[in-house]
Amino acid sequence: MTRKRNRRRELPEPFEVVIEGLSHEGRGIAHHNGKIVFVFASLPGERVNIQINKINKRYSEASIVDILQASEHRIQPHCKHFSICGGCSMQHVSSEYQLELKQKSVLEMFNHAGIKIGEVIPPLTAAAWGYRRKARLGAKYVIKKGRQLVGFRERNKPYLADMQSCPILIDKVGQHLEDLMELVSTLDARQSIAQIEVAADDDHCMLVFRHLVPLSDTDKEALIAFAQHSGFWIQLQPQGPDSVVPLYPEQQTLRFKPLLDNDISIRFNASDFTQVNAAINQQMVKQALNFLDIKPGDNILDLFCGLGNFTLPMARLGAQVTGVEGDEVMVKRAKENALENGITNSTYFASDLTDIDGSVSWMKQRYDKILLDPPRSGAFEIASHLKSMKASTIVYVSCQPSSLVRDARVLCEAGYKLTHFGLMDMFPQTAHVESMAVFKK
Numbered sequence: 001m002t003r004k005r006n007r008r009r010e011l012p013e014p015f016e017v018v019i020e021g022l023s024h025e026g027r028g029i030a031h032h033n034g035k036i037v038f039v040f041a042s043l044p045g046e047r048v049n050i051q052i053n054k055i056n057k058r059y060s061e062a063s064i065v066d067i068l069q070a071s072e073h074r075i076q077p078h079c080k081h082f083s084i085c086g087g088c089s090m091q092h093v094s095s096e097y098q099l100e101l102k103q104k105s106v107l108e109m110f111n112h113a114g115i116k117i118g119e120v121i122p123p124l125t126a127a128a129w130g131y132r133r134k135a136r137l138g139a140k141y142v143i144k145k146g147r148q149l150v151g152f153r154e155r156n157k158p159y160l161a162d163m164q165s166c167p168i169l170i171d172k173v174g175q176h177l178e179d180l181m182e183l184v185s186t187l188d189a190r191q192s193i194a195q196i197e198v199a200a201d202d203d204h205c206m207l208v209f210r211h212l213v214p215l216s217d218t219d220k221e222a223l224i225a226f227a228q229h230s231g232f233w234i235q236l237q238p239q240g241p242d243s244v245v246p247l248y249p250e251q252q253t254l255r256f257k258p259l260l261d262n263d264i265s266i267r268f269n270a271s272d273f274t275q276v277n278a279a280i281n282q283q284m285v286k287q288a289l290n291f292l293d294i295k296p297g298d299n300i301l302d303l304f305c306g307l308g309n310f311t312l313p314m315a316r317l318g319a320q321v322t323g324v325e326g327d328e329v330m331v332k333r334a335k336e337n338a339l340e341n342g343i344t345n346s347t348y349f350a351s352d353l354t355d356i357d358g359s360v361s362w363m364k365q366r367y368d369k370i371l372l373d374p375p376r377s378g379a380f381e382i383a384s385h386l387k388s389m390k391a392s393t394i395v396y397v398s399c400q401p402s403s404l405v406r407d408a409r410v411l412c413e414a415g416y417k418l419t420h421f422g423l424m425d426m427f428p429q430t431a432h433v434e435s436m437a438v439f440k441k
Helices: 095-112 177-185 217-230 278-292 311-316 328-340 401-413
Strands: 015-018 028-032 035-039 047-055 059-069 117-120 134-142 147-151 193-200 205-211 233-237 245-248 254-256 266-268 299-303 320-325 346-350 369-372 393-398 417-424 434-440
Touching: 015 028, 035 047, 095 117, 095 401, 095 417, 134 177, 147 177, 177 193, 177 217, 217 233, 217 245, 266 328, 278 311, 278 369, 278 393, 278 417, 278 434, 299 311, 311 320, 311 328, 311 346, 320 328, 328 346, 393 401, 401 417, 401 434
Parallel strands: 035 059, 117 417, 205 233, 299 320, 299 369, 320 346, 369 393
Antiparallel strands: 015 047, 028 035, 047 059, 134 147, 134 193, 193 205, 233 245, 254 266, 393 434, 417 434
16 A cells, blocks of 8 residues: 655745735735745835745745835834734835725726726825724633733734734733733633633723633632723623623623714624724714715615614714614614614614515615615625615725625616715724725716
8 A cells, every 4th residue: 555645845945026016915916937926015016035935726925035125115014023913914014005005906996897986085094003992812821832822813824923912902902912911821721711802992991701611710810800900891701702791890881982073872792893993983984974964854774784883873963764784683782772872763673684685664665875884795785776775875884895896886887876985094004995985876
């Protein structure tokens, strides 16, 4: 019997390339021997020596060995863990050029799809660091290192990065990762703490510890003592998201304001979807309201409404707003938030917007204006049904350019024109692109 050997493909020696462009994931694009090479942390126009790290059938992946000719837009990464951590990919790019590259990429996609844009509006921007209020941190006790790790995973690897800080997280968490590592390392259950969910508002920061085995009384006392000393709120998650319970203090309520100059306050849990960047979210809501030009008595449809981030501000302006969301738990909380804010002119429905049921009551109505805020998969299934609703204006908030362009084509074929488009810098230092598009009948 002959045993087959798994021979690892031999990697070539470093060689020189010129970076021709940037992929949608923020990696440089070069060619070598007729094959695409994606180069991490490179910029268009740069001449670099690279080392191939991974060879695939259609492309290869590489890292920079030497920069022979640097881009004028290259800067020194702010985080010392940039080369290892998979959380960011564009810290080597100036903030202004990050936005320029992202905007150029999306505009090229629209142009390729044959979609004309009336006006490209200035991007919404805020602080480039310390902005992230929600995150899911991995936790693992590494026996070989003899210590606890807490943070994000390494780039393109399943292992947790060995990091002491994170400058994109709010300072209360990002500058105190070592405190969390020290805390978890003292617990009896340190090898069963799988992750720590972070959620914060203007005043409080909540940490949800997911533990795979029950915690001892000693561990609970240690967590409570840490909470009392640090000011963090602590919750425990022994199983799925529905199992989360507060540990200390007993009463914990997080709230965010969708508008800076408004009294609306939305209650949320750590597991609820909310925007991670509060400052950009407030600008985003305000801009959407301006484009919708809401008048008292308008009948507005808010699709993928979540907790009411757009629904409640629109209703506060006197519109009758119908919010639709696929998650029944989120719909329940949206209703509760409306009542807590004294808003009675909004109604909510739990409907799967990827599997359209034309018989539901909200589908049979006509609307003056429509707002869409879908997940990365977009709103393709519902987009083709919007024509019959006769709305004069549609505002589409996007977190995935390819989905937006695909859905924009559907709306344009239905008789709408794309009058305004602009980026929103929701995730600085990353390749993630958030944008807003306005369609007029």
